[in-house]
Amino acid sequence: MKNFLIGSLMIVILLSLLGCQQNKTQTENNSVQEGMKGFVEPEPSDWVKYIKPITEYMYYRTQAVVNNDINILWDQYQALKDNIDLKQGINVEKYEVESLNESFELIDANFNIESNGRIKVKTINDNEVIVLIHSGIAYLRNDFGDSGGEHLIKVFLEQKDNHWTVVKTDEYTLPEYKEWVKQQEKE
Numbered sequence: 252m253k254n255f256l257i258g259s260l261m262i263v264i265l266l267s268l269l270g271c272q273q274n275k276t277q278t279e280n281n282s283v284q285e286g287m288k289g290f291v292e293p294e295p296s297d298w299v300k301y302i303k304p305i306t307e308y309m310y311y312r313t314q315a316v317v318n319n320d321i322n323i324l325w326d327q328y329q330a331l332k333d334n335i336d337l338k339q340g341i342n343v344e345k346y347e348v349e350s351l352n353e354s355f356e357l358i359d360a361n362f363n364i365e366s367n368g369r370i371k372v373k374t375i376n377d378n379e380v381i382v383l384i385h386s387g388i389a390y391l392r393n394d395f396g397d398s399g400g401e402h403l404i405k406v407f408l409e410q411k412d413n414h415w416t417v418v419k420t421d422e423y424t425l426p427e428y429k430e431w432v433k434q435q436e437k438e
Contacts, residue, residue: 287383287431287434289373290372290381290383291371291372291373292370292371293370293372300415301370301415302364302370303415304415309362309386309388311324312324312344313360313388315344316348316352316390319357321344321348324344324348328416328417330342330418331420338424339421339424340421340424340427342419343422355392355394356392356393357390357392357393359391360388360391360399361391362388362389364384364386365384365385367385367401370382370383371383378409378410378411379408379410381408382408383403384402384403384406385401385402387401387402403422403428403431404420404422
């Protein structure tokens with residue numbers, strides 16, 4: 252009887268532990284949800300403050316792609332040269348420059364920062380914010396076709412000498428973007 256009770260107790264404990272394990276999908280969902288916490292639409296005065304450095308970043312980004320020269324962007328934002336991680340989507344502008352210039356020549360670009368939604372801001376402290384943009388970029392090829400698409404990017408800004416500057420970008424990877432879309436549909 253004693254062995255039966257001990258064996259039953261062990262089974263109950265093992266089953267309880269198995270039930271506590273998270274599956275990978277749940278972890279990914281939580282990661283996307285956690286990444287979105289704290290972002291809010293800025294007040295109009297704050298919107299004006301943050302849209303300018305974001306517009307400047309998008310300008311230099313598209314110019315780097317059109318001119319097939321990542322240094323156009325990196326000369327403005329040296330921090331984007333560091334900690335590049337394609338799998339995580341960190342500072343990956345270099346790959347956009349390379350991939351979009353592989354098969355054709357680009358001659359122009361247009362971007363719309365809020366084409367897919369208003370910017371959202373997460374304040375870290377008085378000198379650091381993260382701006383979430385859901386933008387669109389269209390590149391005009393020399394055959395007058397277009398390339399580009401939708402971008403969901405966290406742009407990390409720091410205030411230096413009374414000027415906001417980009418210090419890091421985190422683009423949503425395709426799996427992260429798909430999960431983000433699912434979360435938006437639920438809300």
